[in-house]
Amino acid sequence: MSDRVINIVLGGLGGQGVLTASDILADAAFRAGFDVKKSELHGMSQRGGSVSSDVRYGPRVLSPMVPAGEADFLLVLEPTQVEVNRPVLKPGGVLITTDVIPEGTLKNKKSLNVAMLGALSALLDIPESAWLDAIHARLAAKLHRLNDEAFANGRNAARRTFLPLSQRGIEGDLATPNPITAVKSPPAPL
């Protein structure tokens, strides 16, 4: 279990499901027994503008906002939004972009947000069951299968690329280099 607060920022564009993803992440952390806070700015998000959401969990969380330069993880659903969000990452923090999902493996692009959570999940100390329960609680029943698959897809892909938190030696040391921080040419528009 984390004995410190884990800071995660999710970014993307309005309509991509950034806020749904952060809801699921926060709920999964809650189900795993952590204190959790989640913050977001919406409002104009419906009309395709930049959207971001902060999730913090750990034994006790104070501010709901991730301080700039202190994010352990940054998950970006849209390649054009990487640079805007990059300043939130702490040195050595992990950037996860859509590159982590192998091209052509996503059945429905609408589940990209959940696939990306799958990738993130491989790096966090939240049990898989908590993730799945959170996904099922947030999405309509008819979407469960599609999203379970997307989640597994992301989780497996990330397992091939990253070392999970518990296997990095000192817990909480996220400075292990990872291949995903280098953003390749942007994939096809989503």
Added chain:
Amino acid sequence: MDLERQLLNGDEAVALAALHAGVALGTGYPGTPSTEILEYLDYLGGRAQWSPNEKVALEVGLGVAFAGGRALVTMKHVGLNVAADPLFTATYTDVDGGLVIVSADDPGMASSQNEQDNRHYARAAVAPMLEPRDSQEAYDHTLAAFEISERWKIPVILRLTTRICHSKTLVTPRRHVPPPPAPGFRRDVPARVMIPAYAKPAHHRLRAKMAEIAAWNEANGFNRILPGSRELGIVGSGIAAVHALEAAPDASHLTIGMTWPLPLETIRQFAASVDRVLVIEEGDPILFESLRAAGIPAEGKPEMYRFGELNVPRVRRILAGDTSPEAPPPKGKPPELCQGCSHRDVFEVLRDMDCIVSGDIGCYTLGVLPPFSAMDTCVCMGASIGVGLGMRHTLPPDEARRVVSVIGDSTFVHSGITGLAEMVYNPPETGHVVVILDNGTTAMTGQQENPGTGRSLNHDPTGKIDFEALGRAMGIQNVHSLNRFTDGHLLEELLKTLLEKPETSLVVVRQPCVLAAPKIRFYEKAALEKMSHACAAMPAD
């Protein structure tokens, strides 16, 4: 009652508390970041309604409270400007049922036209104000607000901010909530009819109530002291206090729950226990000035931190006395009108015709941005009509004839109808043209119903205002409507004709918001089905 610990945002927590308090009615007008409160109350099975605007919402809430029921009235910060007239006299009256007014402020203007600090209203209107720090306190303070309101028969303001409304934190609901009073009419003319003869003593009663509430706040308020180092004591409230706890873990902290009337003695004692007192507050230096006025030697923040939201790094800067320029936040992609949005072609036409566009607030305000660049003014809801008329009265005739007022359907009902009255009553010499962009929803705030959609908050059918009939009844000379799907191409011709006439004109352009359209079709179908069931169940004659 769902008493499990749950993850809720501040809006949802307020709604849950209102439900647990047994509110007779939740009423309000949508506005980010307050909108979800009533939507969630409805979702939970409570009774919630959208009013045409905040003033009406507060008046309805006041009536509920006079009738002995508990009322929750919700709005964004600027909504309280609209509701200010009833507010300033409602505090003179005695309510029987609790009346809680939620003001959701937006420091940093994530989605607003200004960042006014509504803590000023508590002092100006003489109302107790509670400021939660997280969703748990949003829940607790809502319940407390009802108790305080009933105990002192006074409206109570619950001030939230964007980060409270839209942050999810854990909430454990309370097990025992005092039951609501039984509704019933109690005649109390001196306490409810504010003619001068009754209002004069009522003002004295109000000040006496506030003195009692201040004493209660000292003894039982939600003031939390976290003792730490003697060197620095931080006084704060709301989300700013939470940032301060994180930014200065070693300092002593006093967080104030009820920020009006202030617990000045508690603060004075806290101040005496530390070497240095620093006030950390978002927005205007209200707390700081109050402490200084009370002779408490507090320090405030540098002027630059009046602007925008606070966060942990900014509070660290305040603590360090850092006034060096801050790095501008990275520029994200601005929002734009959706592809297929009905507002798009209207702004293309207005741009191509080189109109002077007196605009208003809603999705369509995005018509100001390229590629349209077709809006010249936008101040507050409803201002498009008055401002357009003022320009018409003043500009040279050939410029005046280019002025068009553009207003959305929800905004029109909110505060455009009185603008039409002005147009009929004081028509400019060149006439005027008002365009209502009727997209069948309040799109800007997430597609709420309004009196022009003919559906209530929960999307059930209800009475519907016919804008064209209203315009004709008010005496507007030319009233036209256009379905943008079928007659969109006629808009330019129509506007040209109307702009040339020295007459008053109203044009309603209709096409559902593309994001709301599937839902609107669903609600319409559900309503039809309901009606046919009702017909089938009717006895044949």
